[in-house]
Amino acid sequence: MRITKVQLKRIIKEELKRALNLNENKLLDGQELPQVRLVAADNTLKVPRGSTIVVTAGFGFQARDKFQIHIVKRGPKFDNINQMISTGITGEQYYMTEDEILKISQPDSLDKYLA
Numbered sequence: 001m002r003i004t005k006v007q008l009k010r011i012i013k014e015e016l017k018r019a020l021n022l023n024e025n026k027l028l029d030g031q032e033l034p035q036v037r038l039v040a041a042d043n044t045l046k047v048p049r050g051s052t053i054v055v056t057a058g059f060g061f062q063a064r065d066k067f068q069i070h071i072v073k074r075g076p077k078f079d080n081i082n083q084m085i086s087t088g089i090t091g092e093q094y095y096m097t098e099d100e101i102l103k104i105s106q107p108d109s110l111d112k113y114l115a
Helices: 003-021 082-087 100-105
Strands: 035-039 052-056 067-072 105-107
Touching: 003 082, 067 082, 067 100, 100 105
Parallel strands: none
Antiparallel strands: 035 052, 035 105, 052 067
16 A cells, blocks of 8 residues: 555644644643642752742653643743743653642742743
8 A cells, every 4th residue: 555645744743633632631630731830849850949840731642641840940030831831941851740749849820920
């Protein structure tokens, strides 16, 4: 069976969309994502107490049972939560389960970080 370029592009697009939407409806502690949280305890990521994190659903299959952590830089004000996420430090090692997140952090207010 031969697949044309158009068919291949469609298949890739559908698979990417499916993979990215796997975590679309995740909740953390019953609340929608993304969430701004304040780190209040020692943790495996070695994020200092008092640091601000933004929790998102993450991407693809890696994040099925975990959430992605974005460590927010101190000081600047942001236009919106998406800017906080895009300037935060994150990576493959910055994934945690819901229980881990709830043990080390508490909800924080987005308003105090917005310009």
